[in-house]
Amino acid sequence: MANLEQVTLLKQSIGLWNQWRKENSSIIPDLSETDLSKTRLEKANLVSADLHGTLLVEAKLQKADLYLANLRHTNFRNANLAGANMNKVDLYQANLIRANLRGALLREAILYEAVLIQANLAGADLDKANLRGAKMHMVNLTFASLAEAKLNDADLRGANLRGTNFTDAVLIGANLLGSTMYGVILTGSKRWN
Numbered sequence: 001m002a003n004l005e006q007v008t009l010l011k012q013s014i015g016l017w018n019q020w021r022k023e024n025s026s027i028i029p030d031l032s033e034t035d036l037s038k039t040r041l042e043k044a045n046l047v048s049a050d051l052h053g054t055l056l057v058e059a060k061l062q063k064a065d066l067y068l069a070n071l072r073h074t075n076f077r078n079a080n081l082a083g084a085n086m087n088k089v090d091l092y093q094a095n096l097i098r099a100n101l102r103g104a105l106l107r108e109a110i111l112y113e114a115v116l117i118q119a120n121l122a123g124a125d126l127d128k129a130n131l132r133g134a135k136m137h138m139v140n141l142t143f144a145s146l147a148e149a150k151l152n153d154a155d156l157r158g159a160n161l162r163g164t165n166f167t168d169a170v171l172i173g174a175n176l177l178g179s180t181m182y183g184v185i186l187t188g189s190k191r192w193n
Contacts, residue, residue: 003030011036014044021045032070 006029010017021029022045029049037057044064052072056079063083071086075095082100087107096116103123111126113133120140127147134154143163151166153173161176163183171191 001030002032002034007031007034007036010041010044011039014041018043018045021047 009020010029010031029046031046031054032050033053034051035055036059037055038059039056040060041064042060042062044061046064046066046069048068049066050070051066051074052070053074054071055075057075057077059076059079061079061081061084063085064081065085066089067085067087069086069089071089071094072092073094074091076099077095077097078099079096080100081104082102084101084104086101086109087105088109089106090110091114092110092112094111094114096114096119098118099116099120101119101121101124104121104125106124106126106129109126109129111129111131111134113135114131115135116139117135117137118139119136121144122140122142124141124144126149127145129146129149131146131154132150132152134151136154136156136159138158138160139156140160141164142160145165146169147165147167149166149169151169151171151174154171155175156179157175157177159176159179161179161181161184163185165185166189167185168188169190171189174191
């Protein structure tokens with residue numbers, strides 16, 4: 001259950017929130033199962049925060065620091081996460097439909113069974129990410145890096161993969177039907193056919 005004092009402070013001011021985080025670095029914020037839709041959270045310090053089941057529909061999270069955050073079952077539909085640090089986050093079954101993740105850092109992120117339909121991941125760093133079973137229809141991965149990523153059984157139908165780096169990635173069972181694959185790097189990748 002979310003800590004209502006923490007939720008109130010976050011909604012009040014990002015400056016005050018970030019100062020509080022700095023002064024209370026040992027506290028793990030509990031913002032779980034809260035409605036933060038359309039909230040402005042640009043550059044917010046959400047490191048290790050518990051945001052599982054939270055509604056962040058159309059939220060503004062550009063350059064937010066979500067390192068190691070628990071984002072399981074979180075709804076980021078149409079959210080702006082451009083340039084966000086999401087390294088090592090847990091996005092199991094998260095909703096990222098039409099989310100803007102341009103240039104986001106998602107190294108070693110867990111996106112197992114996440115829904116990324118029409119998401120913009122252009123230039124994103126997804127090295128070593130787990131995208132097994134992810135629904136990624138018509139996703140934009142132009143010039144994104146997915147080196148050593150696990151994409152087993154991922155659905156990438158109609159994806160824009162122009163210049164995408166799949167070096168040493170696992171693509172076994174991935175559906176790439178109708179994807180644009182100009183300049184894709186597949187060195188050392190594991191795939192069928």
